[in-house]
Amino acid sequence: MLDLGCGEGKLLRLLLRQPKIEYILGMDVSHQALARAAQRLHLAEMPPRQRARLDLIQGSLLYKDDRLTGFDAAALVEVIEHLDPSRLVALEAVVFGHARPAHVFVTTPNAEYNQVYERLSAGTFRHADHRFEWSRAEFSAWAAGVAERHGYQVRLVSMGEEVEGVGAPSQLAVFTQQPTSAPTSQSA
Numbered sequence: 001m002l003d004l005g006c007g008e009g010k011l012l013r014l015l016l017r018q019p020k021i022e023y024i025l026g027m028d029v030s031h032q033a034l035a036r037a038a039q040r041l042h043l044a045e046m047p048p049r050q051r052a053r054l055d056l057i058q059g060s061l062l063y064k065d066d067r068l069t070g071f072d073a074a075a076l077v078e079v080i081e082h083l084d085p086s087r088l089v090a091l092e093a094v095v096f097g098h099a100r101p102a103h104v105f106v107t108t109p110n111a112e113y114n115q116v117y118e119r120l121s122a123g124t125f126r127h128a129d130h131r132f133e134w135s136r137a138e139f140s141a142w143a144a145g146v147a148e149r150h151g152y153q154v155r156l157v158s159m160g161e162e163v164e165g166v167g168a169p170s171q172l173a174v175f176t177q178q179p180t181s182a183p184t185s186q187s188a
Contacts, residue, residue: 002027002071002101004061005079009037016041016054025067026056034058062090068099075105078170081130088142096150096175104152104175106143107159109133112166136167143173151178 003011006026015024028034034056038044043051059065061079068074074095083091095104111133114120125133134142140156147154152175158168 001025002068002074002099004068004074004076004095005029005082006037006056007033009041009056011075011077012037012054012056013041016050022053024054025071026054027059027061027065027068028056029058029060031058061094062087064094064098068094071099071101073103073105074099074101077105077107078109080106081108081125081127081133084131092146092150096146096152100150100177102177104173106173106175107170108139110139110158110167110169110171111135113163113169115166116163116169134171136171139171139173143175147175151180152176153178 001015001021001024003015003024003026006012006028007030009026012024012026015021026034026037028037037056041054043054043056046054057067059067061076062083076095080088080091095101109126109130112135114124114126114133117126120126136156143154143156146152155174155176157172157174159170159172160168162168
């Protein structure tokens with residue numbers, strides 16, 4: 001399992017509790033976030049058997065990295081909105097084109113829901129580092145395009161309690177590789 005943009009390790013902690021997950025690789029661009037993850041997960045004190053299931057690496061989702069290949073699943077939890085929209089093409093090429101995990105889970109805020117938050121004025125993002133926040137239609141269009149270009153099926157899921165007319169606070173795209181079709185033989 002890949003946790004891409006693992007930050008301080010919140011998802012990593014949950015993944016480690018799942019005995020069926022044999023190996024977890026957490027990657028983040030920030031050395032500081034990785035150091036905090038290692039500290040919060042108590043990596044130095046972790047029993048050897050548990051420690052062998054987890055590695056943390058520094059890297060960018062914008063550059064091909066062979067360390068990301070060969071995984072069954074990848075999670076990008078509240079990651080894409082921290083990238084400039086023009087950089088999503090590179091992320092797509094790395095995750096869906098090069099790494100190609102069988103399943104990819106991408107979550108991002110639902111911009112339509114922002115009006116529910118009293119502290120957010122119109123056009124304000126939920127986090128100062130967000131470069132964009134998409135509506136449900138925008139996220140759906142992006143996910144459908146990624147799936148079509150890279151041979152995945154995609155299913156969209158609302159995350160959190162839905163409010164009529166604006167949806168849920170967050171949205172999830174579940175990408176699953178489509179089975180490759182066998183080459184057709186031609187008769188003479």
